[in-house]
Amino acid sequence: MRAGKSTERMRKNGPVVVETLPGAVIDAPAVPAGCRRALVERARWEWRPADGGDPAAGVQEFLAAHGLPLDDLARPAPGHDPAGPCGAALYVSAAAGALLAGAPVGAANPAPALPEVAVVVYGHADPPPPPPRRDPDGWWLGDWTESWTPDQHAAAVDAVRDAIGRGDVYQVNVVGHAAARYAGDPLPALARLGALPGARYGGTLTGAGWAIGCASPETLVELTGGRLVTRPIKGTRPATAAGHRELLASAKERAEHVMIVDLERNDLARVARTGSVRVDELFAVRRWCDLWQAESTVSGAVADGLGLADLLRAVCPGGSVTGAPKLAALDRIDALEPVGRGAGMGALGWVAPGRIDLGLTIRTAAADADRLHVWAGGGITWDSDPWDEVAEAAAKTAPVRAALAGH
Template identity: 55%
Template structure:
């Protein structure tokens, strides 16, 4: 029996009516190299399995890696993933079953963690991005590091600890035969209700103190980084929006995740009639807040800088129903295979970035997750 059998499948974005009642009825797993268009595969699978609740259908869990998002737009997929057991696209269709109690959680252990690159190499990658900015190749680019650790024990308990990090409004879990992804994400990537679409980019980080809040609000670098990503979100939505309907409803508001302040904006639009899921995914993926701009140039740049791939991190994770789509960004996300836990963390690099500060920021983001697992 798989070590992941029995993990309660509660992806982010599941309607309240369905929580605790999900019963898997079908599954599709796709990896880079399998051939085919992941956006078209996702659209066809969702069309087949979303329908009225009265018919016993709940919806489809969607897990989409950074590499799958890049494939949708013809971008570079980067280095190979360090967690190849995890698919680049996982779609799981659910029906309604009887409500069931949560199983008791057991014990688990994780650690010690080993980084895929030393801090000095991370800092060098930051400098390389700044050199690309000087050449006019990119404006802002995310650089992401990876670490892994041995783990043992109750996978469900480990996943629950990740999803319960304070501020994880887009936390959730999905598992396969030999893999599990647990997200403690604070970032909503995309919501669609009827013809209204919205994206909520998170960019800008500071310690969750009074001083940190003031520093973040007054930082020229953090605000510039944030506004460039908001503009990218506006451009992405405009590809599938009724002209003139893209609007920024909230700009640079602060939310708390674990021990950090994060800046978030809200960009909305009205979708063009007839826009399908494949078109939406191609317009929006991979998430702009964890790539940078211009997307294709950034994917090409960071793919040559990061020593390992991003796996299921820096992608999208959520739930599709007949009348809605709700996806979070897979930041603060852990992937499990049979032997190791994998975690990614990074940040946006601009001309004003300080390499050592950027490395420290990535460490702070990772530390909130590793700390929850140690506790």
């Protein structure tokens, strides 16, 4: 679909670019809380594969050109200029991350209106903009159509197990997609995701003919006080007392988790000061909606001279949604998944001198002119049961689908 036609059709359903409309509230994940109702968009840059070039370098250059130099993340942040930019929302898709890693980008994006990279620079408004006006039309969400059947999903799990048996990989994260038609304004539905319990990276980002809503609990990379942090999540059980005990006792879940912690340690070691990477917390059980999930914290001191572009190349796409070894896992993903990951399994958050906070876009949905899209999956190891994996993916996406429907 051509961009012009896509934009026109989305206008019929509701606002197109929330950030650029008068009276819009900026709700990007990880935006500073005190700035949320006082920001206006100043500039944006979107990248799609047809544009060519290096998108990570493009992001860094664009930010520098608009008063946000991020070429040396170890350098102390300059004093804030009230007339200057506050920061920027940054989105990097899983496909763009795979490109940065030198791996196949996977199947085609099911929502082609979405860019693969978007960066939006914001400044403070004076006076703050008034509250937004919403489209009064009703909201309708149709039935979900899955991109693969449960049998096909289970077969993909078996194919990964075969690859593990051959020694090709140790773990692969397998992700499915579903889409549903809608009528009305999709933005309030997407904004509801940010209210889900445990949505550390709750928020929205929009553009011409597209919008993303996020309820992610997972930190891809955070930079504060000169230290890089990542918090990989691996291991899921129902949020019951029995589920808590089962997750802590599961040798399979712990082995899957430790593999990804090791991968994240290696990723951070590429951009951290030598010898500074450490595991601060291992296999802590935390809640997201009605699920327990295991999370670890890995950190390292940022290396002198590290720029944002090299940081993105090191951490994208996130290890917990690829597998190990990362490049071999991405090869398996490219071979097995019939639909691209779109807005799922990428990065979304806030960047500014002295502060970076990017969430991994799990528990994430996207809207184009006609449909809402969701993604969900899980890490596959030798001990994985195919039908347990199918059930786990359904459990992860159920709260997202319910919130989108308004339930």
